[in-house]
Amino acid sequence: MADAKISEPELVGVRPGVIAFFMTIITLIAPLGFFTSNIIVLLDWYIGPGVFAVFWAYGSTPGGLSPTPFHVFSIPFLKMAFTLGIFNLFFLIQIIRYYQGKVSRRNVLLIGLISLVFPTLFAFVSTAIGLPLAIVGIVLPIPIQFIAGMIFMFKLPGPELEQIPV
Numbered sequence: 001m002a003d004a005k006i007s008e009p010e011l012v013g014v015r016p017g018v019i020a021f022f023m024t025i026i027t028l029i030a031p032l033g034f035f036t037s038n039i040i041v042l043l044d045w046y047i048g049p050g051v052f053a054v055f056w057a058y059g060s061t062p063g064g065l066s067p068t069p070f071h072v073f074s075i076p077f078l079k080m081a082f083t084l085g086i087f088n089l090f091f092l093i094q095i096i097r098y099y100q101g102k103v104s105r106r107n108v109l110l111i112g113l114i115s116l117v118f119p120t121l122f123a124f125v126s127t128a129i130g131l132p133l134a135i136v137g138i139v140l141p142i143p144i145q146f147i148a149g150m151i152f153m154f155k156l157p158g159p160e161l162e163q164i165p166v
Contacts, residue, residue, distance in 0.1 A: 014156045016099040023149060027092045028054050030144040032085050033119050035059070051142065054085045084122065087115035088145055095149050098158060105153055112149055116141040 031051040050059020050069065055078070057071045094108045123139040 014099055014152075014158070016096055019099045019152055019156070020096045023092050023095050023145070023152070026148045027088060027145050030148075031142045032088050032145065033142055034140045035123070036138040036140070052081060052084065054081055054088065057081070084119040084139060087111065087118045091115045091145065091149060095152065098153065105158070108149070108153060112146045116143055116146055 031053050034051050036049055050057060052059075055073055057080075058069055059071075091108070091111045094103055094111045097103045098105060098108045119139040119141060
């Protein structure tokens with residue numbers, strides 16, 4: 001009986017590029033959270049109750065300072081979005097790394113949970129201690145990105161090491 005040569009282990013499963021495409025679209029378009037009162041970003045921008053995503057927000061501005069309640073790519077808003085959405089971007093990166101076989105499902109879940117808790121915790125702490133770059137009010141997560149990531153991880157086959165005979 002001839003011995004079959006075993007090559008290096010190879011990852012099989014869903015391609016990381018497919019997951020990266022869909023999760024990036026979800027992360028950039030879907031709302032990440034809801035805020036219930038005025039948000040003050042670095043003392044130069046205000047937005048009333050509404051929702052926010054990585055690159056857009058929908059909410060009124062006090063005194064009609066903005067002609068539209070829909071804000072896209074404004075520099076002051078991007079400061080807020082980056083502060084509140086940084087862990088959502090980490091979550092996106094971790095899911096891609098999971099499908100590349102570089103991190104465990106547990107690590108992805110941990111970053112996902114932090115992405116849900118961080119905006120609320122940051123808003124609470126900055127309101128309580130009166131930070132000058134504060135968010136005043138309550139921020140609640142909208143877990144669309146988290147749920148989509150969990151569906152991908154638990155319903156689509158992840159990477160598995162497989163010995164392939166040569």
